[in-house]
Amino acid sequence: MSLAKAFAVASATTPLAAFEFERREVGAHDVSIEIAFCGVCHSDIHQVRNEWGNATYPMVPGHEIVGRVTQIGAHVKNFKIGDFAGVGCLVDSCRTCASCKRDLEQFCESGAAFSYNSTEMDRKTPTHGGYSSHIVTDEAFCLKISPKLDLAAAAPLLCAGITTYSPLRHWKVQKGTKVGVVGLGGLGHMAVKLAAAMGAEVTMLSTSAAKEADARALGASGFGLTSDEDTFTRLRGHFDLIINTISAPHDYNKYVGMLRIDGSMVLLGIPPEPLPVAAMGLIFGRKSISGSLIGGIKETQEMLDFCAEHNIVSDIELIPVQQVNEAYERMMKGDVRYRFVLDMKTL
DSSP, X not given: OEEEEEEEBSXXXXXXXXXXXXXXXXXXXEEEEEEEEEEEOHHHHHHHTTTTSOOOSSBOOOOOEEEEEXXXXXXXXXXXXXXEEEEOSEEEOOSOSHHHHTTOGGGOTTOOEESSSSBOTTSSSBOOOSSBSEEEEEGGGOEXXXXXXXXXXXXXXXXXXXXXXXXXXXXXXXXXXXXXXXOOSHHHHHHHHHHHHTTOEEEEXXXXXXXXXXXXXXXXXXXXXXXXXHHHHHTTTOEEEEEEOOOSOOOHHXXXXXXXXXXXXXXXXXXXXXXXXOHHHHXXXXXXXXXXXXXXXXXXXXXXXXXXXXXXXXXXXXXXXGGHHHHHHHXXXXXXXXXXXXXXXXX
């Protein structure tokens, strides 16, 4: 066992504070990573505050984890001491079900082991995330981080990056594809960057006119102000694919109207309550509304390699871990451009 320093939360109503716990020993197939940086995801807030109703405490959040390999097990083949490496949302799965065999570990039929607020596959040992000094993970669930990438800015790729890359790949975005991105936040800014790098014609759809300059700087060639009803008329039937990152309640039907025949809107945000969808809008145009989670380990590595090739990282604000509670409050107000990253050496 090895002692890990961390920031954790003791209950849904208490702030994150200094905490210590034991990491497991490095097994034959394990990699130990000294965590340099960890991104702060909006889902961290949901889980810390038990907004999804499945929280267990004490909880060490964080699933956008990057650092250097400091120890490897005897049978590790793909990592060596000193390598840059990362851990995302997944730390294990059953590896034998139909989903795992298709490299879709995020949909493991036995239930994947997530980086925190979860358990190892023994269903007993709690997992703790990246707001900590180090992490020990099976090499099959570790990712290689190219030294070409700024390490701190690469951290959010482990969630925000793969969450947007996966649907872009699944719906075969390429040169000429017309992609709309709803919401310019941690997910939205990555969707714009990635879709533009794939050659798509990208339009940012936002309620704020102030976001237009940023959207265009990130790679969007168009902008639609969704607080203006004329936008939905002007862009009616325009998009092959819409990436919807919004978690607040909003009218899905308006965006369905912006889809071309056979177009799809992919939901990445999770509104707090079910939202109505008119069947007529889908039937007349063979349109669809779909959802997407993260990606499997193979696809996540593909995303990281794509980002290294195209020099894509997140736009971040690097902060000491002691400011994490303040960062949570700022995130709730949308006051971040576009991802907080914790500097873990400040532990």
